[in-house]
Amino acid sequence: MKHNPIHILIVDDHQLFAEGLMALLKQHHDDYFFTHIHRGDLLIKSIGNLTPHLILLDIKMPGLDGIKALELLKKENSHIKIIMISTFSDAETINKCLSKGADAFLLKNVGITELRNTIDKVLHQNSGNKYADFFDKDKQYEWVSTIYKITKREWEIMQYIKIGETNQQISNRLNLSIYTTETHRKNIMQKLKLKNPTELIKFLLENQL
Amino acid sequence: MKHNPIHILIVDDHQLFAEGLMALLKQHHDDYFFTHIHRGDLLIKSIGNLTPHLILLDIKMPGLDGIKALELLKKENSHIKIIMISTFSDAETINKCLSKGADAFLLKNVGITELRNTIDKVLHQNSGNKYADFFDKDKQYEWVSTIYKITKREWEIMQYIKIGETNQQISNRLNLSIYTTETHRKNIMQKLKLKNPTELIKFLLENQL
DNA sequence: CCGACAATACCAACCAGTTTGTATTTTTTA
DNA sequence: TAAAAAATACAAACTGGTTGGTATTGTCGG
Structure with a gap:
């Protein structure tokens, strides 16, 4: 060298x-x-x-x-x-x-x-x-949760939405009723003040969540 | 100084x-x-x-x-x-x-x-x-068009999809029938080999288009 | 001038997510 | 331990996008 x-x-x-x-x-x-x-x-x-x-x-x-x-x-x-x-x-x-x-x-x-x-x-x-070098996801969660009052479960679901899973797939994966996933998703959208799925994806990608 | x-x-x-x-x-x-x-x-x-x-x-x-x-x-x-x-x-x-x-x-x-x-x-x-420093959109268009055979009109529509417009809004903006926009969108998805709207948004954001 | 491609338009059945509700159970915390 | 918050579950009407077709018109290069 x-x-x-x-x-x-x-x-x-x-x-x-x-x-x-x-x-x-x-x-x-x-x-x-x-x-x-x-x-x-x-x-x-x-x-x-x-x-x-x-x-x-x-x-x-x-x-x-x-x-x-x-x-x-x-x-x-x-x-x-x-x-x-x-x-x-x-x-x-x-x-x-x-x-x-x-x-x-x-x-x-x-x-x-x-x-x-x-x-x-x-x-x-x-x-x-x-x-x-694994990313410190906790830090990311910390700020969404403090700023937007996002809960742990909502955060978890956001992660699967980001990788393109449907409500149905997420529900299967987490052993939830699809209604539950829908409810979580609804709450996420409200808390983040987003209007459509596109905006959610953009939010996730642009904020590197 | x-x-x-x-x-x-x-x-x-x-x-x-x-x-x-x-x-x-x-x-x-x-x-x-x-x-x-x-x-x-x-x-x-x-x-x-x-x-x-x-x-x-x-x-x-x-x-x-x-x-x-x-x-x-x-x-x-x-x-x-x-x-x-x-x-x-x-x-x-x-x-x-x-x-x-x-x-x-x-x-x-x-x-x-x-x-x-x-x-x-x-x-x-x-x-x-x-x-x-305005970005050279032409360069971006050049590579999607050569690699994925995306046409000018499709590219135009992709830009509006990226900012979250619906097919209806795009159709109004460009004076098109919503059917036309749907067709363009369908072709875009096929050419890019994408399965759902989420993937399209990810593609656009991740490739900085 | 003709063939390929681009752009336009239409349709119907279908799938995914939203909205606006209600409601129960579990967990946390003051 | 009682109240608040989180997680769960359900339902119907609605909006938006997908799929798999078909079809017409324009345009550009060979």
Whole structure:
């Protein structure tokens, strides 16, 4: 690591974020050099001409989402280390990433120290160990519950609505009458002052719940 | 600007983004110093004890969204310059920000040069001029249309679905029969291989369309 | 000029969620 | 322990979107 420069490829559609990352990582490592790609599909097209040791891969991107990109990459270039970086972190997404071969999963709200540590770990292990940064759902619940008076059960139901389940599916899953789920949903809508299912989904996604 | 240090307050829930920004901005300005707050509600609580010259304010945050924060801030501290930084940029959001007193609106996918220029402009003007960075919707349309074969009309209708309009409202707006809108919607769903309205909204939001 | 595609329009049966109610049981907490 | 809050359950009328069709008109490129 001292004597051969390490090539890090950053794949993220946010120019500012990518540039910031490079600036931060360079601060302690003269031997890092970077490439920046801002679209998933360009990554796949150009990976043949690039030989990164490590890819920092955003999940949410135009062109091709990070998870599909990860899948394609690991099939062809399994030696390249990949750290997924995302805003979201439901367990489902994290597990999908790890099972498709990601070496680590980090949230965008980690600090640079944690990112550096993760990079070091990933670069210096013969793979196998995975590092995942599970999101603190409790914090999220805390603010919806205090601001909107959302109860635990309502919160639980919101989580299933977010992943696209119908009232019927939620009821089956939680062993509830569909009427109960309807009632909860009604109360959620009232408390959040939302008018239609679309607005609920937007609320959930935009507030990263 | 040479002799009195400039205090920049960064309000963004993404630690990495904020740290990256600070690293980038420090590179050319020794006379900048920074505070970082990661929640909208904490901003409002602590603004009394802070005297920033400039606030870089993210729109999407837990606690209190950036637009409300902007509103509250400008009411009390109209002299503080505020640059909104966001991932999204529908004209509605931009206009809302500018009308509530934001001095500029930038997307997270601008580069550091553009950010620096905007900061300089905002700091050196007696307010009045506004800088907004309207998103290149054409680019977005380009990739959905090439990947999913979405037509112009379908794209147009998707935009209204995204803001929560019903088929009826869209039909009125575009002078179409509701049957036409239904047909377009049906085709959109098929082309995107989506099963229900929830998935469509998720697709639109997650792909920032 | 013709074939493909886009845009328009229609229909009926169907499915999902909303609204506006009421009401019982369980749990929490003052 | 009594009151409040949360969770449960039900029902009917209603609104909005889906599914799987069909069909006409316009338009653009080969």
